[in-house]
Amino acid sequence: YTFAPPEIDVAVGNELFLDSHTPKFEEDSEFFVYAFTAEFASSRDFEPVRFYIFNNKALFEAERNTFLDTTWQWIFTLCIALLIFIIIGISLVLLPVRKLIDEISQASSGHKRQLESRYPVEFDSLKQSINGLLQTEAAQRARYKNSLGDLAHSLKTPLAVASGTSGLPAEVNEALQQIDRIIKRQLKRASAGKSGWQHAIDILPVLYKLADAMDKVYQDKALTIELEMDEDTQFKGDETDFMELCGNLLDNACKAANNKIIVSASKCAGWLTIKVEDDGPGIPDDKKVLLLERGTRLDTYTEGHGIGMALAADLVSIYEGRMLIEDSSLGGARIVIQFPNHE
Incomplete structure (x- = not known):
């Protein structure tokens, strides 16, 4: 440059x-x-x-x-x-x-009875409090059911003695039977309950057992019971309560059905929906609400819904569900029960 x-x-x-x-x-x-x-x-x-x-x-x-x-x-x-x-x-x-x-x-979900893992010292008091709560809740439920069982046993004997007394007027026997049914219903209602610490159960095996039992009870009617649901469909609650609920609904459907019953279950929009429908005479519209509220016996079901439907409605209410009576495409009634599907 x-x-x-x-x-x-x-x-x-x-x-x-x-x-x-x-x-x-x-x-x-x-x-x-x-x-x-x-x-x-x-x-x-x-x-x-x-x-x-x-x-x-x-x-x-x-x-x-x-x-x-x-x-x-x-x-x-x-x-x-x-x-x-x-x-x-x-x-x-x-x-x-x-x-x-x-x-x-x-x-x-019922997989553990208490917290067992080791945590930092800061969490020790919380862990102990939660374990104490779980143990107290389990003990209270056990004591409650045991007390109800004792009460049922205590009432059963006097009622049996009174009912077995000869020479009682017919109206007295009928009153004693009514008392027995009321006690059974109220004890069942009190012992049933939705707990947040229960394991979810598969409903298909339970319904298979109920369907087999109904086939034997109503073998003279030669009914066809169809189950339509996935194998992994679950109900979060007590298995005995669920069996009692579905048993009453299936029993009523078998009493009304002529040939066929369909039981279906599905999960949709946060709800578990179970439907039991039959091809019987159905339920009149003016009787549907009355049947749910009071367990009224209907003439269309010769042996009556009676206390069975009332107990079913009680169980559905206890588990924060809802119950509907509709007309089935088979020609009879469709009972619909829905439970919040908390997962």
């Missing part, structure tokens, strides 16, 4: 650096300029001598870009490392909480 001396006036002993922010600097120049003026003695006087140093901008920009790229790479790497560290730290801190939640879920 050939450089012409810049038109820069620098006093003796001073220096000047010219870049893009200096007023007299040419922005399109390819170089930075460093100027310095010194005096040297000559034969006659001191003469000023100006020095100019040129530095290529391209080299500077390349170094600066390399520095910036390296800096951003380290910042990005540091951010990723910090993010990973934070995620791992939060996961380790919350691990005991997740473990506790999982054990509580298992206890609520």
